[in-house]
Amino acid sequence: MAQKLDDTKLLFRAVIMGPPGSGKGTISERIARGFGLQHLSSGDFLRENIASNTEAGVLAKTYIEKGLLVPDHVMTRLLLPRLEEMTCHSWLLDGFPRTLAQAEALNSSCELDLVISLNIPLETLKERLSHRWIHQASGRVYNMCFNPPRVQGVDDITGEPLIQQDDDKPEALVARLRHYKDVAKPVIDVYKAKGILHTFSDTDTDRIWPYISSLLSAKIPTDIADAQRASTH
Ligand SMILES: Nc1nc2c(ncn2[C@@H]2O[C@H](COP(=O)(O)OP(=O)(O)O)[C@@H](O)[C@H]2O)c(=O)[nH]1
Numbered sequence: 001m002a003q004k005l006d007d008t009k010l011l012f013r014a015v016i017m018g019p020p021g022s023g024k025g026t027i028s029e030r031i032a033r034g035f036g037l038q039h040l041s042s043g044d045f046l047r048e049n050i051a052s053n054t055e056a057g058v059l060a061k062t063y064i065e066k067g068l069l070v071p072d073h074v075m076t077r078l079l080l081p082r083l084e085e086m087t088c089h090s091w092l093l094d095g096f097p098r099t100l101a102q103a104e105a106l107n108s109s110c111e112l113d114l115v116i117s118l119n120i121p122l123e124t125l126k127e128r129l130s131h132r133w134i135h136q137a138s139g140r141v142y143n144m145c146f147n148p149p150r151v152q153g154v155d156d157i158t159g160e161p162l163i164q165q166d167d168d169k170p171e172a173l174v175a176r177l178r179h180y181k182d183v184a185k186p187v188i189d190v191y192k193a194k195g196i197l198h199t200f201s202d203t204d205t206d207r208i209w210p211y212i213s214s215l216l217s218a219k220i221p222t223d224i225a226d227a228q229r230a231s232t233h
């Protein structure tokens with residue numbers, strides 16, 4: 001059940017999991033827009049820290065460039081304080097937790113209502129990531145085939161150039177995909193045992209989305225989604 005804050009307000013806390021390229025960011029955007037949950041992406045958070053040269057950012061960069069996960073203690077120290085600031089918000093966590101240690105740390109700080117797991121074929125992931133370009137400052141994601149920018153190579157909103165992230169380049173990609181499976185399995189098992197895991201499998205985000213949307217419509221009452229949308233915009 002969603003955690004009760006007071007008589008009129010309910011909080012809803014969800015996690016979206018899936019390998020790199022599975023559509024977490026794309027689906028999170030749709031959930032944030034449609035249901036008003038605050039979207040928190042661990043990848044965006046790391047990129048912000050890298051761009052502003054924080055101590056954690058400098059350290060994280062050395063791992064990300066090699067296609068490796070950032071160590072658990074760095075991730076939990078970055079993410080958990082951010083969640084603690086959001087005690088009055090409903091949120092969707094994208095990309096955290098990725099390991100059992102992270103899931104345990106999250107579990108000791110809050111109770112989750114729902115976990116969405118995306119199960120996408122390997123060939124689809126490789127194909128998508130090789131076409132992924134982002135606007136670094138905002139984290140906006142494009143795909144040269146699926147959702148291209150209006151003008152080739154530039155961000156729709158700012159007109160600034162798009163870049164391909166180092167970890168989407170072929171040498172880092174294969175290591176990332178291999179590693180994901182090994183570390184995610186015990187996390188998925190924990191959420192399955194808690195009865196909050198919902199898995200979606202397909203090659204197309206647009207085919208998965210209606211199922212996720214109806215699941216969330218059933219779990220988040222309309223008046224709460226409206227209140228959340230109003231408080232985030
Ligand atoms: N062709 C295709 N590309 C997609 C689909 N869904 C997402 N993408 C693109 O695939 C890439 C990875 O998606 P993203 O949401 O960033 O995945 P994440 O790594 O799990 O956060 C991005 O360039 C998306 O625009 C889809 O159904 N088909």
Ligand SMILES: Nc1ncnc2c1ncn2[C@@H]1O[C@H](COP(=O)(O)OP(=O)(O)O)[C@@H](O)[C@H]1O
Pocket residue numbers: 018019020021024042043044046063064067068069070071075094095096097098099102167176
């Ligand atoms: N929870 C996490 N634990 C460890 N490393 C992480 C975590 N989240 C993100 N990272 C690092 O940041 C990189 C980019 O993350 P993200 O933007 O979520 O992209 P993707 O889902 O495409 O891997 C990851 O490949 C990983 O190196």
